[in-house]
Amino acid sequence: MALTFPFAAIVGQDDMTLAIQVVAVDPSIGGVLVLGDRGTGKSTAVRALADLLPPIDVVSGCAYRCDPQRPAGLCERCQPADGTATTKGKKTPKLPVESRPVAVVDLPLGATEDRVVGALDLEKALSQGIKSFAPGLLAQAHRGFLYIDEVNLLEDHLVDLLIDVAASGENLVEREGLSLRHPARFVLVGSGNPEEGELRPQLLDRFGLAVQVRTPQDLALRVEVVRRRDAFERNAQAFRAQWQDANQALQQRIVKARKRLAAVQTSDDLLMLCARLCQQLGTDGLRAELTLLRATRALAALQGHKEVTAEHLRTMAPLALRHRLRRNPLDDADAGVRVERSLQDVLAAA
Numbered sequence: 001m002a003l004t005f006p007f008a009a010i011v012g013q014d015d016m017t018l019a020i021q022v023v024a025v026d027p028s029i030g031g032v033l034v035l036g037d038r039g040t041g042k043s044t045a046v047r048a049l050a051d052l053l054p055p056i057d058v059v060s061g062c063a064y065r066c067d068p069q070r071p072a073g074l075c076e077r078c079q080p081a082d083g084t085a086t087t088k089g090k091k092t093p094k095l096p097v098e099s100r101p102v103a104v105v106d107l108p109l110g111a112t113e114d115r116v117v118g119a120l121d122l123e124k125a126l127s128q129g130i131k132s133f134a135p136g137l138l139a140q141a142h143r144g145f146l147y148i149d150e151v152n153l154l155e156d157h158l159v160d161l162l163i164d165v166a167a168s169g170e171n172l173v174e175r176e177g178l179s180l181r182h183p184a185r186f187v188l189v190g191s192g193n194p195e196e197g198e199l200r201p202q203l204l205d206r207f208g209l210a211v212q213v214r215t216p217q218d219l220a221l222r223v224e225v226v227r228r229r230d231a232f233e234r235n236a237q238a239f240r241a242q243w244q245d246a247n248q249a250l251q252q253r254i255v256k257a258r259k260r261l262a263a264v265q266t267s268d269d270l271l272m273l274c275a276r277l278c279q280q281l282g283t284d285g286l287r288a289e290l291t292l293l294r295a296t297r298a299l300a301a302l303q304g305h306k307e308v309t310a311e312h313l314r315t316m317a318p319l320a321l322r323h324r325l326r327r328n329p330l331d332d333a334d335a336g337v338r339v340e341r342s343l344q345d346v347l348a349a350a
Contacts, residue, residue, distance in 0.1 A: 003236040003237065004044075004048050004050065004051070005044045005047070005229075005232055006048060006232075006239070006240055006243035006244075006246070006247050007020075007045070007048035007049065007051045007247060007250060008051070008246035008247045008250050009232070009239070009243045009246075010041060010044065010045055010048065011221065011224050011228060012041075012216050012221050012225060013041055013213050013216075015211045015212075015213070015318075015319060016032075016041075016042070016045055016211045016213055017045060018299075018315075018319075019032045019034075019209045019211050019319050020032055020046070020052070020189075021052065021250070021253075021254060021302060022295055022298045022299055022302060022316070023187060023189075023208065023298075024049065024053060024254050025254055025257040025258055025261060025298040025301055025302055026258075026261060026294050026295075026297070026298040026301075027187045028294055029209060029291060029294045029295050029298060030187070030188075030206065030207060030208030030209075030291060031145075031187045031188035031189055031190075031206065031207045031208050031209070032187075032190075032208070032209045032211065033151070033189075033190045033191075033199075033204070033207035033209070033211070033323060034046065034189075034191040034192075034210075034211045034213060035152075035191070035192055035193070035194045035210065035211070035212055036193070036194075036211075036212055036213030036214055037193065037213065037214055038193055039215070040213045040214065040215055040216075041213070042149075042191035042213060043149050046145075046147050046149075046189050046191060047104065047106075047147070049104050049145060049189070050101065050102065050104045051247045051250070051251065052247075052250055052251050053101070053104075053251070053254075054251060054254075055099045055101050055102070056099070056100060056101075056102055056143060057069070057097050057098070058097070058098060058099075058100050058143075059074070059078045059095045059096065059097065059098075060096035060097060060098040061096070062075065063077075063135045063139055064077075064078075064135065064139050064142050064182050064184075065100065065103070065140075065143050066078045066142075066183065067143065068097050073183050073185075074183075075182045075183060076180065076182070078095060102143070102144045102145070103140055103141055103142075103143070103144030103145065104144060104145045105137050105140045105141040105145065105146050105147065105186075106148075106149070107137055107146055107147065107148045107158075109148075109149070109150055109153055109154060109155075111137065111158070113157065113158065113161065114136065115137060116136050116137050116138060116158060116161065117136045117138055117161065117171055117173055118133055118135045118136035118138070118139060118171070118173055119133075119134055119136070119173075119175065119178075120132070120133065120134065120175075120177070121133065121134040131177060131178065133173065133178055133180060135182070136171075138165055138171045138184040138186070139171065139182055139184065141184070141186040142182075142183055142185060142186060143186070144186055145186060145187045145188075145189050146162075146186045146187070146189065147190070147191075148188070148189070148190045148191075149190075149191050149192070150191070150192045150193075150196070151190030151191065151192045151199065151203075152190075152192040152193075152196060152197045152198060153192070153196060153197060154203075159200055159202075159203050162188070162203065162206075163202050163206065165184050166186075166188060166206050169183060169184065169185045170182065170183060170184060171183075188206055188207060204323055205324070207323065208291045208294070208320065209291070209316075209319040209320055210319065210322055210323035211319060212334075212336060253302065257298070257301040257302040257304075258301070260301050260304070260306075261297065261298065261301040263306065264297045264301050264305070264306060264307065264308060265306060265307045265308070266296070266297055266307070266308045267307070269350075270296075270308055270309075270310070270313065271289075271293065273310065273313060273346055273350060274292045274293060274296075274313065275289055276349075277292075277313075277317060277321070277339075277342060277343055277346045278292070280342045280345065280346060281324075281325055281338070281339065281342050282325070282326055283321065283324045283325070284324070284326075287324075288320065288321055292313070292316065292317065292320050292321070295319065295320050296308045296312040296313050296315075296316050299312045299315060299316055300312050313343070314343060314347070317339050317343050318336040318339045321335075321339045322335040322336045322338075322339055323335070325339070
């Protein structure tokens with residue numbers, strides 16, 4: 001298995017690395033979309049995400065990585081017909097548990113629908129005459145991250161499929177005499193170059209945060225990026241060992257942030273600021289406000305704060321709102337600039 005570039009060794013692209021860390025703290029934010037120039041480390045940063053994620057408990061032997069602490073979300077295989085114990089008047093299944101790393105699954109552009117959703121296991125069908133299901137990429141990504149490089153080039157029928165599964169949290173398979181459903185809750189992470197095409201609005205709306213990356217113009221920064229990448233390619237193991245302590249420190253920071261997340265307070269005044277900002281920008285629905293709430297709270301937890309402040313809102317608003325704006329033919333400013341401009345007006349009036 002190829003070694004990934006250490007997340008802690010990524011230099012520059014602060015918005016991108018921050019967005020990935022915030023989503024790692026609270027996956028309910030809804031994922032990250034990274035758009036920008038080629039060769040700016042988009043794929044490198046996303047694939048390095050696995051370094052930041054602590055292992056999770058899963059039901060032993062389960063192909064869908066079911067959570068033993070959530071009986072309501074178990075797949076058919078993990079829902080026992082008997083063998084339950086009563087605890088405080090409630091039945092809880094006795095399930096063997098093992099620890100596994102959080103999955104970061106790549107969805108290639110050329111993947112077939114069978115590869116994505118799963119299909120009949122032909123080997124068992126031909127050799128043993130058994131009609132068995134071979135799980136696809138959606139099953140592998142359950143409770144993890146599904147990464148799509150060049151997401152704006154994804155075929156329409158796969159986009160429709162992802163939208164349905166992301167909305168329901170379940171993958172329904174009905175083909176080749178098979179009929180089953182399994183849990184498929186994952187965080188969608190996409191990257192691409194906007195010059196090669198735009199995303200459909202329905203899929204764009206499924207990303208909680210969007211980051212615009214550009215080629216760095218600072219010469220010292222460019223040299224440092226090249227130096228680190230060259231060192232990694234010369235000896236990946238030695239380079240990862242060099243950055244192991246920094247990676248572990250990042251992981252511990254995220255673990256602590258997850259623990260304190262529930263205790264972070266968000267005042268009604270700050271919620272009013274979020275609502276005014278979204279109203280002024282003309283975002284559709286209320287998903288923008290919910291994303292802002294979750295993102296600012298996760299950032300506060302990441303920084304060790306007990307309450308969300310206007311500074312957290314100032315940091316996260318461009319990332320949470322830039323991809324939700326309608327095009328204004330009378331304003332050719334960058335979407336991020338429009339968000340910051342409206343944010344300044346809202347904060348000044350508060």
